[in-house]
Amino acid sequence: MSFLWIYLAVATLGSVLPTWALRTYPSNEVMKSDARQTCVQTSCSVTLLDSMSALGDLGWVAYPAEGWEEISVMDERNTPMRTYQVCNIMETSQNNWLRTSWIPRGGAQRVYIEIKFTLRDCNSLPGVQGTCKETFNMYYYESNNSNLWFIKENQYIKIDTIAADESFTQVDVGDRVLKLNTEVRDISNLYKKGFYLAFQDVGACIALVSVRVFYKKCPMTVRNLALFLDTVTGGDSALVEVKGSCVNNSVEFDAPKMYCSADGGWLVPIGRCVCKPGYEEKREACQPCRPGFYRALLTDTYCTKCPPHSFSLEDSSAECTCEKGFYRAESDLRSTACTKPPSAPDNPISTVNETSVIMEWSPPEDTGGRFDITYNIHCRRCQVEGHKCSPCGSGIHYIPRQFGLVHSRVLITDLLPYTNYTFDIEALNGVSELSSGPKQFISVNITTSQAVNVILKERKSKDSVTLAFQGPEKSNDAVVEYEVIYYEKNQKDQNYTVLKTRSTFMTVDGLKPGTIYIFRVRAHTVGGHGIYGGEIELETSTEDMIAIADPNQITILAISIAGGIILLIFLVTCFFVSGRHCGYIKAKQDPDEEKMQFQHGRVKLPGSRTYIHPHTYEDPNQAVRDFAKEIDASSIRIERVIGAGEFGEVCSGRLKLPSKREIYVAIKSLKAGYSEKQRRDFLGEASIMGQFDHPNIIRLEGVVTKCKPVMIITEFMENGSLDSFLKKHDSQFTVIQLVGMLRGIASGMKYLSDMNYVHRDLAARNILVNSNLICKVSDFGLSRVLEDDPEAAYTTRGGKIPIRWTAPEAIAYRKFTSASDVWSYGIVMWEVISYGERPYWEMSNQDVIKAIDEGYRLPPPMDCPIVLHQLMLDCWQKCRNDRPKFGQIVNILDKLIRTPSSLNQLANSSSWQDPSVQDSFTVTTIVEWLEAIKMTQYTENFTMAGYVTLHSVGYLNNSELSKIGITLAGHQKKILTSVQNLQAQGTHLQI
Ligand code: AMP
Secondary structure, three states: OHHHHHHHHHHOOOOOOOHHHOOOOOOOOOOOOOOOEEEEOOEEEEEEEEHHHOOOOOOOEEEOOOOOEEEEEEOOOOOEEEEEEEEOOOOOOOOEEEEOOOEEOOOOOOEEEEEEEEEEOHHHOOOOOOOOEOEEEEEEEEEOOOOOOOOOHHHOEEEEEEEOOOOEOOOOOOOOOOOOEEEEEEEOOOOOOEEEEEEEEOOEEEEEEEEEEEEEEEOOEEEOOEEEOOEEOOOOOOOEEEEOEEOOOEEEEEEEEEEEOOOOOEOOOEEEEEEOOOEEEEOOEEEEOOOOEEOOOOOOOOOEEOOOOEEOOOOOOOOOEEOOOOEOOOOOOOOOOOEOOOOOOEEEEEEEEOOEEEEEEEOOOOOOOOOOOEEEEEEEEEEEOOEEEEEOOOOOEEEOOOOOEOOOEEEEEOOOOOOEEEEEEEEEOOOHHHOOOOOOEEEEEEEOOOOOEEEEEEEEEOOEEEEEEEOOOOOOOOEEEEEEEEEEOOOOOOOOEEEEEOOOEEEEOOOOOOOEEEEEEEEEEOOEEOOOOOOEEEEOOOOOOOEEOOOOOOOHHHHHHHHHHHHHHHHHHHHHOOOOOHHHOOOOOOHHHHHHHHHOOOOOOOOOOOOOOHHHOOOHHHHHHHHOOEOOHHHEEEEEEEEEOOOOEEEEEEEOOOOOOOEEEEEEEOOOOOOHHHHHHHHHHHHHHOOOOOOOEOOEEEEEOOOOOOEEEEEOOOOOEHHHHHHHOOOOOOHHHHHHHHHHHHHHHHHHHHOOOOOOOOOHHHEEEOOOOOEEEOOOOOOHHHHHOOOOEEOOOOOEEOHHHOOHHHHHHOOOOHHHHHHHHHHHHHHHHOOOOOOOOOOOHHHHHHHHHOOOOOOOOOOOEHHHHHHHHHHOOOOHHHOOOHHHHHHHHHHHHHOHHHHOOEOOHHHOOOHHHOOOOOOOOHHHHHHHOOOHHHHHHHHHOOOOOHHHHHHOOHHHHHHOOOOOHHHHHHHHHHHHHHHHOOOOOOO
């Protein structure tokens, strides 16, 4: 019966075995371990034992002898197959053991056992109830010993009790009703070299057809260019961490590792290797770049074609070599084209002003393919133009610097007078120093000169004047003679006289009494004629008198005369305030002013109005009563707050005075809790303002002092302060409109200076603008320069001064005069033309002081007519006497307004100091850029139009700007100029 079962069991495996094939084999062969590997998709299993593939006797141990029995059968390929069966179902107390040979575990910690067997249904067998069983047990025993001949039953560890899923009831070969059962169990955490399996039968009818023992492993694989070797799965269900090693020609980018799961599959890879430079990734390997291609960085994806002017001849190139004459700077990306040094600068223009020279030039025609052009200036002192030269040595100053100039302009100062110089302007770029070729430069020859200082003016009589001169201090060439030119004021075109002398003084005779003459002097050296010094204006007296006026050398005589003048002015002032309170007046605003008047050869005639400082009143309230009208508070209607002043809010409202039309007014009020001094200072402004009556000076309507709060009422200026008004309307006015505004301010200032009032804080923020764009000078507060103005900074001498607006002599020794107001006016001009730009941008006050001292002056703002910049420069003359007077400024501006064509020629706009490309300033985003060029109102336009990075603004042009909603021509120009500047300074923009 047992043979028949086996036959049937094997038949169910798919092979019909003929009965003649059933025969037994000797049982002395040792079972060989079969380490065959089978892989399904990405997981593999390694077989340690397979009873089906045993060639000879399995040699398993069975006891007792009447228990398990080995049966050999042949399959259809005539291969012998070893099986075991037992069927002692009629007897009680069965305990039949079958033990396999020793199975090496092959490094695995967990092994799987797959058994195939048939099991007879006890119910189908008559007379076996009570003895027949339908299960058997499976055990294992771990051991390092492969030759154990006996293991005690209780030493085995039970794996499981195995029952059949399918048992069979009858033998029906034809229908093949026998069912083969397959069960798989596993054992974990094996640690000895091998183990034995055992099957315990307790009275069932079983045929054990096949036993296969295997373990699982993750197979060798390459992921993310890292090689992961075959890995046996872990003991229990733990993952095994495996480190990968980079494939050939690759390097570790991020330590590669992967986990091998318990069922022999790899989980997601972590980290990666990348191909070495010169190689690119293809099909999980690194392939070399072809000639003509390169891959420089680990982060580059593929090999790319060599950039312009470079090549690679070999396989696997990490970078391309530059063609002859082309170079790559250290900071250049390997992906950028090779470049060459620039050609020489072009079109040099030099403007010599005595011992300084401004040089400007055009950028080189050939930039060599780069945007980082800079310039170096080399100086030679020559005997003859460009010949017999020697180095210039130190002592010469270059503004902004001598080497590494970014803009094509330099100011060179402190040259020797009457000397030939040759300046070589060299153009360089980032690869110049790599080239051994000749320097690319253009030479400029200049000859310096120096004006003659007239140090003394002596009016000897009503018809003669004596002048003394001081020649050039540093001249190489001795002065041969001096030349004096003089003419009656305003008569130069008709008649002038030139006199020469070898001496350093000259008396000019034959002058008309009581007439104003202009004198100018120049030196003549062997090097040629110098330039004329500044105009000296002198008026001959009607009487003979002696006067000396030297700003540097005030003689006792001059002091005594100045004292006389002060007395005279005192009398004039008394005359002016006669009928008021002459007796209260102590002194005038600034004693230096009188000196200045005298130096200019003029004394105000009695009768002309002169400003009186409120502090000259013993009772300041009297000054208020004298100069300001008391207004009844009931005639004022306050409407809204428009600003904040030093002493309280500033409101707008209406004023209706009896028998007058209602007018709009500004109302400054004195906040509660003020001290007596604060009240005095607050009303002091009204006392000053009340003395003025001019269309370009803010008009005082009156004061409220009799009830609280104390108020100052002025005319209302609809457009507020000039600086914020200009910023708000950037680029929206014609140049004539701007000049019109400036003319108004100059006219107001002329009026103030005529009244001997020195403003000290003239700045666009202190000018108010009404609805007709009329500008009026305001802010006459007594303490304003000290406390009120946020721009004011402490100087080394202790005072607080708005440095950027203030003339150097006022900063250095508090010499505030109308001439220092003229300096401030020049700054206001610059503010107006630049639409409220901050003078000297973000430079520190200290740097401003230093730069001014070294001769630096603000460059023309964008679109500034050359004549206006020239006027600014005139206002910024170091020597205050050389600055124009406000009267002259008004005349000049009037002339410009009458002939607008004179404003057509613009100063070089490339010198617009675009803040986004200043040395100290690096913009990296669109927002930063718009902030720097003060165009933040367009941030949203850029965002909405999809401009995300600064690089993308390279695409902009006028029509694109219109499309994104920036339509003002001035704004378009400012933005596009800045784009060009960004490109020129090397910011990489897409174009
Ligand atoms: P201030 O007392 O000059 O510091 O004035 C503070 C602010 O009030 C100024 O910056 C102006 O914006 C505003 N303000 C002062 N006076 C006037 C005025 N007359 N008309 C219009 N706004 C004024």
